[in-house]
Amino acid sequence: MRPIRRPIRAVLFDWGGTLMREVGGLDGPIAEWPPIEAIPGAKETLRALHDHYALAVATNARLSDESHVRKALARAELDRYFALVVTARDLGVAKPDPAFFRSALDRLGFAPGEAVMIGDSYEVDIVGAKAAGLRAIWFNPAGVRCPTVHPGHDAEIQAIDEIPAVLERRWLPDIAVALKILRTHEVPPNIVRHSLTVAAVAHHFAVRLREQKIAVEPVLVHRSGLLHDLDKLSSERPAEHGMKAGRVLRALGQPALAGIAERHVLGAVPVTWEEKLVHYADKIVEDDRVAGLTERLNSLAQRYPAEADRVSQALPFLLGLEKEILSKLPAPRGAIMAELRRLDLSLPSFVIAGDPACDSSRERRDGR
Structure with missing residues (x-):
């Protein structure tokens, strides 16, 4: 598989709540609304993008046509x-x-x-754009929780002036592409299901930590969780696990994902929050369910008898990592674990619609 490179040439903006301030209770064409006010930083951002991308407004306005919207845009210059x-x-x-x-x-x-579509409504802008095959940037100035543990958006911003930098970064694989990478490398269904659960758990922790004002990228955490076991069965020795995945991901142009894959294994020392969350999530998810450290490590020791000493030696570090992560959250450990076990692990509908194998995998996990 070649490196993931999809150059963006067109940028679509939602209107209310994204490009312009949301104004409720007004009827009639947009051009006739008394207040027309752009989001702070919109003009400067559009000026920066204008020479590099084709820009468009994509709005659900039902009482306004293009001429009405253009008149409103002209009022905001x-x-x-x-x-x-x-x-x-x-x-x-x-x-x-x-x-x-x-x-x-x-x-x-x-x-x-x-x-790429940029919008503030997850169901309207993000889900719709992804179903149509676009990239999607979720404009989330309030920092609300993503409505799904498997984030469908490709990036998230809280201020409109973040857009130019996001567009210049290398895109992470979206969920569908990540699952295709796993299939290309013949990762078996049980490990795919494990990876989906690790991704969901790690992402949930990332979102909760960000609510505590800790700098972490939830989408990066999620995609790393999806791909952390890319080399699970192809590595010749357990000690090689993670390193081959790192090489594959670097070849795909994904150094951030590679580093996290390399540091999720027993004995590795994660440094960034993204690395810590994937490392920890992998050590509390047994198969495709949240089990906890003790059960997970006992299972690993039984599965790999030659690695039993290494598993045992890792326990103090993992307990410390667990303490570090959970200490940042307001709820006690028992409540957090119960919350994790209640997570809805369903994939976004647009992923399932585009990949029937995802639906059958989910059904096997749910026992249907």
Whole structure:
């Protein structure tokens, strides 16, 4: 598999709550609304993007057509930055219907893989864009929790002026691509299910830590959890586990994922929060369920008798790591573990719709 490189050429913006301040209780065309106010930093961000990307407004406005939206943009001195404006009224279809995004891109002249949607509504902007094959950046200024433990968005921002830097970074694989990587390397279904659970647990911890003002990237944590066991069965010796995954991920142009995969194994010392969360999540998930350190380590010692001493020697470090992570959270350990066991591990609907193998894997896990 070649390195993951999908150059973005088009950027679509939602209107209310993303590009412009949300104004409730107003009827009629947008151009006639008394207040028209851009999100702070919008003009500077659009100016920075304008020479490098085709920009578009993609709004669910049902009472406004392109001319109404352009008049409103002109009032905010933003109209000149946009190559296209599409509304639900113009297209006859609304977000999150994938047809909305595909119609917008047809008019703009780009393929879904060349475009990114930026919006504040997870169900409308993010889920719809991903179902249509676009990249998606979740604009989440309030820092609310992601509605799913398997985040479908490709990046998350809390201020609009973060967009240029995000677009310049190397994209992480999305969930569908990560699962394809696992299949390409013949990772068996039971390890895929384990990896999905590790990803969900690690992501949940990342979100909870971020709520405590700790700097951590939940999407990076999740994708690392998905791919941490990429080499589980292909490594010739347990001691090699993690290193081969690191080489594969570096070859795919994913050094951040590679480093986390290399440091999730017993004996490795994770340094960043992303590394710590994947390392710890892997040590409390047995098969595809949250078991806890004791049960997980006992299982590893039984499964790999030659590594029993190494497993035993790792326990003090892992207890310290657990204490470090849980000490940052307001709830006691028992409540946190109970919370983890209640997580809905379902994959996003757009991933399942695009990959029937995901649905059958989920059914086997649920015992259906």
